[in-house]
Amino acid sequence: MVPPLVERARTVATRLGFERSCSEETGRLLHLLAGQRGRARVAEIGAGAGVGAGWILSGLCPEATFVTVESDDARAAAVNELLEEDEHARVLHGEWREVLPVEGPFDLLFADGGGTRTKTDERLLGLLTPGGTLVLDDLMPDRPEPDPVRDLWLRHPRVATAEVRVSEREAVILAVLQSR
Numbered sequence: 001m002v003p004p005l006v007e008r009a010r011t012v013a014t015r016l017g018f019e020r021s022c023s024e025e026t027g028r029l030l031h032l033l034a035g036q037r038g039r040a041r042v043a044e045i046g047a048g049a050g051v052g053a054g055w056i057l058s059g060l061c062p063e064a065t066f067v068t069v070e071s072d073d074a075r076a077a078a079v080n081e082l083l084e085e086d087e088h089a090r091v092l093h094g095e096w097r098e099v100l101p102v103e104g105p106f107d108l109l110f111a112d113g114g115g116t117r118t119k120t121d122e123r124l125l126g127l128l129t130p131g132g133t134l135v136l137d138d139l140m141p142d143r144p145e146p147d148p149v150r151d152l153w154l155r156h157p158r159v160a161t162a163e164v165r166v167s168e169r170e171a172v173i174l175a176v177l178q179s180r
Helices: 004-016 024-034 051-059 073-083 115-119 122-127 148-153
Strands: 041-045 065-070 089-093 106-111 128-139 159-165 171-177
Touching: 004 051, 004 073, 024 051, 024 106, 024 128, 024 171, 041 051, 051 065, 051 073, 051 106, 065 073, 073 089, 106 122, 115 148, 122 128, 128 148, 148 159, 148 171
Parallel strands: 041 065, 041 106, 065 089, 106 128
Antiparallel strands: 128 171, 159 171
């Protein structure tokens, strides 16, 4: 079942002509991860039209806080309107490197927007609590050429990682910040 908030976000995406929302398969994984016990502070980089946020918020316990960052004016305003009834959710407008560090650290961080430049930025680790989970999506399974996202995170000494194939066309990296 697709949560109602996700359906509303998909309507926002259609209205905005936004075609890069997270896939349903990745959304289901986010929903599962958000529902794990101990998720008190959660964040997303790249709100888009709010689809990823919808999956995450639909899985979070009601008292957990959630913040999403969007650099595009129209999308930030649309997602802010979408989430305005949730007192534990906030939309930040700006560049994540500038606005997100003061909000952390986070138990779960979905680095969705910003492409390879964001997904290969080691400052993401500074946004996580020890044991916190970083989610990186939009990876092509069985990519034949070098992949800077995989090259960094699957060998990084500070995280335990796994690559999960969520569909025939998409894989996701899960990286957990080690406490030692």
